[in-house]
Amino acid sequence: MTRSVYVTGTDRGDGRQVIELGVMELLTRHVDRVGVFRPLFHGDGPDRLFDLLRSRYRLTQSAESVVGMTYGEAADLQAERGTDELVSRLVERFHAVARDYEYVVVLGTDFAGTTLPDELALNARLANEFAASVITVVGGQEQSAESVRAEARNAYRAYETLGCDVVALVVNRIAPADREAVAERLSASLPVPCYALPEDPSLSAPTVRQIVQKLGAEVLLGDDAGLSRDAKDFVFGGAMLPVFLPALTEGCLVVTPGDRVDLIVGALAAHSAGAPPIAGVLLTLDERPGPDILALAGRLAPGTPVVSVPGGSFPTAAELFAVEGKLETSSPRKAETALGLFERHVDVAELTDRISVARSGRVTPMMFEHELIERSRSARRRVVLPEGTEERVLRAADVLLRRDVCDLILLGEEEAIRKRAAELGIDLADAQLIDPQTSPLRDRFAEIYAKVRAHKGMTVELAHDVVADVSYFGTLMVQEGLADGMVSGAVHSTAATIRPAFEIIKTAPGAQIVSSVFFMCLADRVLVYGDCAVNPDPNAEQLADIAIQSAATATQFGVEPRIAMLSYSTGTSGSGADVDKVRKATELVRERRPDLLVEGPIQYDAAVDPAVAQTKLPGSEVAGKATVLVFPDLNTGNNTYKAVQRSAGAVAVGPVLQGLRKPVNDLSRGALVQDIVNTVAITAIQAQGEQRGERTEP
Template identity: 50%
Template sequence: MAQSIYITSAEGHSGKSTVALGVLDALSRATSRVGVFRAIARSTRERDYVLEMLLDHDGVDLPYEECVGVTYDDVREDPDAALSTIVERYKAVEAQCDAVVIVGSDYTDVGSPAELAYNARIAANLGAPVLLVLGGRAAQGQAEQLGATLPRTPAEMGQIADLALAELVHGRAQLFAVIANRVEEDERDEVIAAVRRSLTSERSLDAANVPVWAIPEDRFLVAPSMRGILRAVDGELIAGDPELLTREALGVVVAAMSMVNVLPRLLEGAVVVIPADRSEVLLAALLANASGTFPSISGIVLNGGFDLPEPVRRLIDGLGSNVPIISTELGTYDTAVRVMNTRGRLAADSQRRYDTALSLFETSVDTEELLRAFGMARATVVTPLMFEFQLIDRARASRKRIVLPEGDDDRVLRAAATVLKRGIADLVILGEPFEVRARAIELGIDIQDAEVLSPFDAVHVSRFAEEYARLRAHKGVTAAQAADTVTDVSYFGTMMVHTGLADGMVSGAAHTTAHTIRPAFEIIKTKPGVSVVSSVFLMALADRVLVYGDCAVIPDPTAPQLADIAVSSAATAAQFGIEPRVAMLSYSTGESGSGADVEKVREATALVRERAPELPVEGPIQYDAAADAAVAAAKMPGSQVAGRATVFVFPDLNTGNNTYKAVQRSAGAVAIGPVLQGLNKPINDLSRGALVEDIVNTIAITAIQAQAQDADTEQGEAR
């Protein structure tokens, strides 16, 4: 039977989806089969966006249709029959999972004790303990008419807790934990104390064993996106970049006045509502946004349904602005009301919102305590997703400073925003500061905590040129040549690592491998005792992670180079928590074959044993004998490595590159890399087709390599 948790609240708009995402993310780190179940959905005609977001999480593999219980109409028609259907459909999901996150109803209007009571009844019948979410904000008076909310005091939070706990106890639901969400940052401790008093006053609860956490309010999570506003006003995008519809609108400016009065009222991140017949105000807003001297706006809504004159359209096209411009038939008042009443949705297509939600949960909730209270021990199996989580956890344990030379690539900027929000590493992004930050604002992502540095910065160029000229003097490099060379972003970034201004570098999204690693060969150089720079891929299979090397750098290694690759690959494996057992691959196993290629592997294996006698290594050995215990028992019985190898060293690049791609495609493995090894300091290359998550993973890997570099340095100094 799967472990399950029922997430519910006492009212609507409590931010329950943020909590559900955080719990799902935490459970995905502990087990490979996590499910999601929506007990009550609004409709069968429209898909539930919260459920879609949770199902989109990498740790979940269930079809939408199986994960919905009943609708509100079903409950109103026959509550008992609806409950039976919920139980039946939940059991089908439970049978496929080790853990299930169950999300309760959404409250279609105001808070209702009857609705919470029904949620408690569902939880009791599913045998799922309740995680109660208390909303830290409430609509009051005029604010309610505009969709705005005001913070609740700790005393009010205690009163809400009293009411909710009474309903849960009456419904015989077991309380697992309480999360007060969207509270004021400086009142979190007082809110927790107030909720604890409510728990203590409810005698039937074991208050001492019920965890209580508080998550602060974040305006980006509740702010509507421009896409949400587009839907709310029944509008049409008539100009601007559709990609920027994901940006949040942090305020509303109704610009039904003259241009000179509108400009001072522009707000950072606001949506500007302009009558469609006020072309001069529209153009002024676009010019102000482009100037950099006014706040950056998220979008424009033209109301009234008037067509823009053709000369004005040509002028807008000539400006080349990316700001989304939406046209609606509504009047000014109706447009403003709809915009103000549009609520932010936590959806998978808004990376900033998604990252913010996870970051808030991770920093506010003790996930280790949550897993312990849930009774979820960490699995011995390591799935690709669990391995990626481990990378992020290890990287953030001791944050390193990583330089990203490609600040003009949107993927790099999006990855940087995720890295910063999740606390994975500190970043330096190369590019002209105004251009990089302006593009980030356009994309609706937050890179404020990154340092953005121009590769033409005079002070750095002077320092780097002097050092590069010294390093390459034996090649006849002059000071003038050095000054020109170091303005190349790859050289500039590598010089930052070399001089200690950064701990590592990640590049290659927009540059070739040679362009990325050539400066490292010239400047960083190889570690003592290592003759070559090589690479590995971390191959995350369904239940374990293997190391493949070399699949990207050395075409036809000699026996000494092959031994270097093996020793370096074993060290890399150990850095990432993989116990190294090295298989030196060939087309024959043991003494069964001969020939130059086999002899090269045999010689390399002997060199590995000589250089690292403590390292379990076997070779020559065929892949099946290295990976399959049954084959190993027949071909190489009694071997420490055969049948359980974790590090696979290929005899040449042709074999390695084709094998990793074959395993990636045929076995559905996640290939993380290439990870460069053998350098004095960590430099890593990206595929030019890298996705945002690939860049995030590579930054985490580079940070972990930098941590290991520091540990090695400290050990050397201690000796």
């Protein structure tokens, strides 16, 4: 039977989208097929929240199936045929959705500008008719702690009295100073879990794009990333430049007549210097700078929006203050902020249990990625990113910080990092920035490296230059416990990333070599491929070591290891040096780790296809259900993982290095932002498995 959860409130302005997004995130971690149903919708444009959910969670559900009917249709139907008929129609449309999904998230009515009588009672009745668990949301913006508590208690009693199965209550947008007191007192007075989320100004702040859309502004300069910046404040320019510049605040939108070239150039120059980074510039009175000034503006702050409106400053100000920030597809950073807020202040495990979510037997790519984020957050670690000025790394850092995944250290010239971050509209306030060239650690690291490489003739003087390289500096931070792991390779070669680790960190006890795996996330399962990135032609002993390491990595990330030692023949059907190598490696794995399930030599189809396995290796505990696939050489492994990735649409997470004493991971130079996020999360999880003392502060 399809289960459902109904997220509802008592009034408008409760910021319920944060909770709806958080619940969707929670469900997609455990359930393969999640649907969405919105009983009533205004119908005055696209459903931006559903568009966000569909894009973020790769939903295949059509937009038409989500909505029961418009508010206008509902009001007409209720007036003509009564509430019972309205409810009956909505129940019928809900079940049409529920038939296709394991779980349905119901988005309650928004209490905004409707003519429906007693909207709360309608939500309660629909929840009961849907047999849905209810999460009640109460807004606490600009209210005292006492009034918020009273409203929350009243909301719970209202839905509970109407027969709803209220499983949790969320008070949202509370003054941060009141959050803990409200949460404690509500938990003591209500019989269901109560979660209190503080107000986050960046969620209510509109993006520049939303302002452009609302005001019908013309975009003169700016790229997609710039238009996605939050306008956290408005600074109206009228004074002379020396008075104007100190008034700028971080993330502000500068509003000035278009003929004030001095203020336009001054604001953009301040942004470029990172003091402070602004959201953009809005020009009024339909005045535009000349092409030379616009060209200068584009060079000063690439990507920073400069937009124009025909109205004057006063009417424009009135319109600006009426624009609200919304969660939508065009504001992915808001989504990350919202999820970070939800996950910090909601006991996700408790809520999962309350809404009776059973984990699916399938493991989809999204479930695997969710699990990485959840596990990395569970025991916070510190990861160093040597490529601190690279755009993809900065964007990944933005996601990781907003989601509160781990602590981050970015390496590079601090001014250059801050300037690039400002150009991208990224806030690095919670990250640590270190310049290896000027850091006090450089002298200490030079002495350490000279000692480690003394047998190669390394001196402290030479080492002083070597350790200024970001890859060496980051590796030494990991070695010295100043960071728990390192991720690099977006712009550096694999050799540049892992050579310092070979020299300084070295292999773990019991490991003969350093190798790698990819987590191949197929539609319904996760396979582990090794080694597809490091060792060109391992011998039998090394191949056995790769298999044992890969099994350990699989176990660490929740994949039960059943090892297939791949070859071009299965069982005893083939002979030759290549097959013999795999056969010997299989025997070595069995000798060293008799507890592991391993089969080899075996062909790929016999390893993963039960029908083929029944013909070629009947009775095998691995054939047809292998989860760890070990390739005989790099040529085979690298080509196979790329073929599966491209042809089967699999998500390839990795390469994940294994066999080192401390975690260092390499990125593909074509890595996407999400690839970097996943790899950092994996590195943090690997670091959690390291049995070490407390970290040292840099």
